[in-house]
Amino acid sequence: MSSSPATAVLDRNGLDALVEALRAEGRTVVGPTVRDGAVVLDELTAAGQLPFGWGSEVEAGRYRLVPRADGAAFAHTAGPQSWKAFLHPQREKLWSADRAADGRVSFAAERPVRPSYAFLGVRPCDLRAIAVQDNVLTGGYYRDDGYRRRREGAFLIAAECTEPGATCFCVSMGSGPAAEAGFDLALTEIVDDAGHRFLVRVGSAAGEAVLSRVPRRVADEETASTARNAVDAARERMGRSMPPVDLRTLLGGTLEADRWDDVAARCLTCGNCTMVCPTCFCTTTEDVSDLTGDHAERWQRWDSCFDLDFSYLHGGPVRASARSRYRQWLTHKLSTWYDQFGSSGCVGCGRCITWCPVGIDITEEAAALHDELADRLRRQDAEETQR
Amino acid sequence: MSAPKLAVFKLASCDGCQLTLLDCEDELLTLAGQVEIAHFLEASSAVEPGPYDLSLVEGSITTPADAARIREIRAQSRRLVTIGACATAGGIQALRDFADVEEFRRTVYARPEYVDTLATSTPVSAHVDVDFELRGCPIDRGRLLEVITAHLAGRKPDVPDHSVCFECKRRGTVCVTVAHGTPCLGPVTHAGCGAICPAYGRGCYGCFGPSGSVNLPALIPLLRRDGMDERDTERFLRTFNATAFAAEQSKHTGNGEHTESREHRS
Numbered sequence: 202m203s204s205s206p207a208t209a210v211l212d213r214n215g216l217d218a219l220v221e222a223l224r225a226e227g228r229t230v231v232g233p234t235v236r237d238g239a240v241v242l243d244e245l246t247a248a249g250q251l252p253f254g255w256g257s258e259v260e261a262g263r264y265r266l267v268p269r270a271d272g273a274a275f276a277h278t279a280g281p282q283s284w285k286a287f288l289h290p291q292r293e294k295l296w297s298a299d300r301a302a303d304g305r306v307s308f309a310a311e312r313p314v315r316p317s318y319a320f321l322g323v324r325p326c327d328l329r330a331i332a333v334q335d336n337v338l339t340g341g342y343y344r345d346d347g348y349r350r351r352r353e354g355a356f357l358i359a360a361e362c363t364e365p366g367a368t369c370f371c372v373s374m375g376s377g378p379a380a381e382a383g384f385d386l387a388l389t390e391i392v393d394d395a396g397h398r399f400l401v402r403v404g405s406a407a408g409e410a411v412l413s414r415v416p417r418r419v420a421d422e423e424t425a426s427t428a429r430n431a432v433d434a435a436r437e438r439m440g441r442s443m444p445p446v447d448l449r450t451l452l453g454g455t456l457e458a459d460r461w462d463d464v465a466a467r468c469l470t471c472g473n474c475t476m477v478c479p480t481c482f483c484t485t486t487e488d489v490s491d492l493t494g495d496h497a498e499r500w501q502r503w504d505s506c507f508d509l510d511f512s513y514l515h516g517g518p519v520r521a522s523a524r525s526r527y528r529q530w531l532t533h534k535l536s537t538w539y540d541q542f543g544s545s546g547c548v549g550c551g552r553c554i555t556w557c558p559v560g561i562d563i564t565e566e567a568a569a570l571h572d573e574l575a576d577r578l579r580r581q582d583a584e585e586t587q588r
Numbered sequence: 589m590s591a592p593k594l595a596v597f598k599l600a601s602c603d604g605c606q607l608t609l610l611d612c613e614d615e616l617l618t619l620a621g622q623v624e625i626a627h628f629l630e631a632s633s634a635v636e637p638g639p640y641d642l643s644l645v646e647g648s649i650t651t652p653a654d655a656a657r658i659r660e661i662r663a664q665s666r667r668l669v670t671i672g673a674c675a676t677a678g679g680i681q682a683l684r685d686f687a688d689v690e691e692f693r694r695t696v697y698a699r700p701e702y703v704d705t706l707a708t709s710t711p712v713s714a715h716v717d718v719d720f721e722l723r724g725c726p727i728d729r730g731r732l733l734e735v736i737t738a739h740l741a742g743r744k745p746d747v748p749d750h751s752v753c754f755e756c757k758r759r760g761t762v763c764v765t766v767a768h769g770t771p772c773l774g775p776v777t778h779a780g781c782g783a784i785c786p787a788y789g790r791g792c793y794g795c796f797g798p799s800g801s802v803n804l805p806a807l808i809p810l811l812r813r814d815g816m817d818e819r820d821t822e823r824f825l826r827t828f829n830a831t832a833f834a835a836e837q838s839k840h841t842g843n844g845e846h847t848e849s850r851e852h853r854s
Contacts, residue, residue: 237762237789262810264767281762291758470801471775472750476757490741492618492733503758508750509800523803558753558765558775559806 208420211388211399213248215417216274219358220248222414223319228356231287232321233277238266240280242287245321252277259366259440259551262560271392275322278366279550283479284320284327285334288351292502295486300495313347319356323384325377326369326550328359330479332383336542337482356407359384363431367440368551370564374443376548378435386412389428400428441551441564444571448545452536455570456528464566465524467559474553474561475505475530480546483511506530531566592641592740595627597661599647599654600681600709604726605672606630606646611729619733622740638664642739644732648674648709650681655706655715662716669735670712673725677797677832680725682709685831709831720745723778725795725828731780749800751775752792755783764791771814771824776802776836797829802836 211219223230224246233240234250240257243250251274258265259278269276294311301307323331335352338345362371362378371377380387385408389400400420403409444451475481485504490497504511506529512519520526538546547563554562596606610631612619619625626636643665649655662668673679684692685708693700712718722735722745731747738745748754752774756763764770764786772791774783778799785792804825811821825833 238767239762241760241762262766263769264763266767281757281767282760286760466803467806469751469753469775469803469806471753473753473757473763473775476754487746488743489746490737490743492615492622492737492740494741503754505750505754507801508748508754510748510750523801556763556766558763558772558810 208403208425209401209412209417210420210424211401211415211417213397215415216248216251216399218415219411220245220321222411223321223356225414226317226319226411228317228319230319230321231284233275233280235266239264240266240277242280242282242284248274248321251275251322256364257366259368259555260560261368261554261562262557264555272397273364273390273392275360275388275390276364278364278369279324279326279552279555281477281552281556283477283550283552284323284331285479285482287316287318287320288331288355289334289338289345289348289482292500293347295499295501297496297498299497313350315350315354317354317356318351319358321358322360322388323357324362324371324550325359325380326362326371326374326548327479328357328380328383329371329374329376329548330550331357333480333542333544333546333548334482336544337480341542356411357384357386358408359387359404361387361389361428361432363390363435365435365439366551366555368554368562369439369549370441370443370551371549372436372439372442373445373564374545374547374549379432384408389432391424391427391431393427395423398424400424441554441562443549443564444568446571448535448567449539450536451567451571451574452532455574456532458570458573460566460569460573461524461528463569464527464561465522467561468523468527469559470507470523470526471558472505472507473556473558474563475507476503477552477556478534479550479552480534480548481505485511506533531563534563535567591622591624593626593636593639594623594736595638595640595643595661595665596625596630597627597643597645597647598629599645599658599675599712600650601647601672601674601679603630603646605675605724606644608671608727608729608732609644612733615733619736623736639666640664641666642736643668645670645675645712646672648678648681648711649715650684650706650709651704652706653704658712658715667719667739668712668716669720669722669739670718671722671727671732673723673795673797673828674709675712676721676723677829678709678711680828680830682831683826684709686826686834711831722747722780723796723829724780728780728782748779750779751799751801752777752779752781752783752786752796755779755781756786759783759787761787764789765810765814769814771811771816773807773824776804776807776833793824793827794833795828797832798836804833804836805840 230245232245235252253274254272256269257277296310298308338348359380384404387402483504484501487500509518534546689707735745765772770791773794774792777794778796780796
């Protein structure tokens with residue numbers, strides 16, 4: 202048989218069969234679907250629940266679902282959630298403690314359940330985000346057992362990006378629009394005169410095994426090149442870009458910039474950017490006791506550097522001003538993340554731009570900081586020349 | 589060791605917040621086993637004299653009699669926790685603060701001299717020290733239990749000061765402002781309700797009052813963009829926590845009016 206599983210083509214029935222095959226393995230299939238005027242991530246029982254015929258128009262602080270005539274399933278940009286909602290859920294029990302009648306206290310660690318997820322339609326930017334969270338939550342000092350268990354069992358099906366939105370800048374961050382690695386299967390959607398189909402590439406043995414159970418055909422050269430061209434064209438159509446400078450150095454050198462006051466005047470400190478960010482991982486713990494005091498539980502829940510309590514030490518929050526909180530977020534994301542975890546914390550998905558109610562734009566803020574720094578350096582040079 | 593004495597008092601209010609305590613149906617028997625419910629007229633006309641270990645106070649101060657009474661309640665209470673928008677911010681009845689109460693009195697009542705009322709409706713914290721303020725109109729049942737449980741355990745209650753947006757994002761609600769263009773006070777409103785309204789597709793109307801970190805000048809242009817004129821915007825901000833939001837506004841306009849209220853957090 203000449204059909205190498207390395208590249209194949211699925212039609213819509215093949216996509217249906219793919220979801221069925223994953224569910225038959227006992228996996229919980231999660232993917233994009235339309236709810237409440239947006240493409241959200243939710244459990245799918247059939248491929249028909251994918252957002253066929255829906256795209257999105259986005260701008261800073263604005264998201265609108267728009268119908269598409271071509272019936273494409275993966276032609277939308279990032280919605281309000283990311284896969285961290287499943288891998289790093291917003292609230293999770295860590296342990297519980299009980300006090301017996303004789304006063305003895307016993308502790309029981311929560312054994313995290315090990316769901317077997319299959320994520321269908323992971324954008325390359327989000328694949329990178331998962332890799333970033335893997336590094337933070339399993340790779341270093343701050344290990345999160347629950348995350349590791351959920352992650353180990355997860356099967357990732359990427360969907361390469363052919364329809365970038367106005368807030369996308371993955372090219373600047375080197376995370377898209379092509380899926381290079383970190384997937385079990387990678388799809389590229391094509392809708393043209395030759396039909397609605399998906400080029401499939403295999404990224405792992407598990408991916409190959411699943412694909413072998415799905416009706417498919419061998420990838421022809423034309424489909425493969427059409428797919429490549431669509432992804433290459435997406436590369437040229439990014440809505441936004443970061444200033445082409447070393448962001449790590451830029452943020453490290455602009456800690457006292459006036460721009461922070463400017464952005465603080467616009468910032469609601471509502472926390473939306475951190476909640477939608479696919480790499481933001483911060484949590485706080487919550488100790489719960491019942492009325493009798495005989496049963497206590499410790500829970501972990503998402504927190505945000507925009508929350509005043511986040512930096513609360515004795516007497517008050519260390520970062521009380523909006524200026525200091527926004528600066529903390531941006532400098533960590535683009536600069537000190539390297540010191541801590543060896544990479545940028547930004548993947549260029551654009552969620553923080555789209556889902557910020559007042560439309561604060563991370564690329565615009567970085568550019569303004571760059572301009573202010575350049576201006577300052579120019580003036581310093583001029584002063585030295587005068588002397 | 590005798591059980592701690594719990595008291596519930598009511599000032600100018602609708603009773604909804606103290607009813608929340610009776611709504612704790614599953615926990616009520618356990619609670620009754622942990623505390624002595626010494627004063628709770630909504631539940632029983634039998635009252636025990638003070639002092640009380642924990643007093644929950646609902647309602648705002650709108651009469652000279654209540655202004656005196658809250659001092660007596662404070663004197664009888666080891667810890668005093670105010671519950672609900674009336675007690676923490678003056679409530680809907682604080683709309684009088686923006687108008688002429690004398691005119692209301694003459695217009696509405698046949699014998700206005702029988703009505704002994706103050707010109708303002710003020711939160712309890714404007715009169716006496718308050719140990720903790722639990723916001724909401726009405727308060728959330730789970731948070732009330734948390735406050736009582738935390739008191740019994742001698743720990744700080746876990747009642748975050750952040751915005752309703754945190755709760756929307758955690759429960760996976762699509763942002764009604766960003767995705768639908770619906771005016772919403774969520775970004776400036778104190779969490780605690782679980783973001784109920786946006787989950788049903790409508791904007792938050794601020795019934796938990798301002799969050800711990802409010803930027804109204806940044807939010808108001810969004811309300812205007814999404815179809816509210818100046819009067820709509822004013823009315824949106826003047827509901828159950830009218831004076832608390834007005835105090836936030838005056839921080840930016842330099843208007844010194846309504847600068848009292850929400851200072852107390854334990």
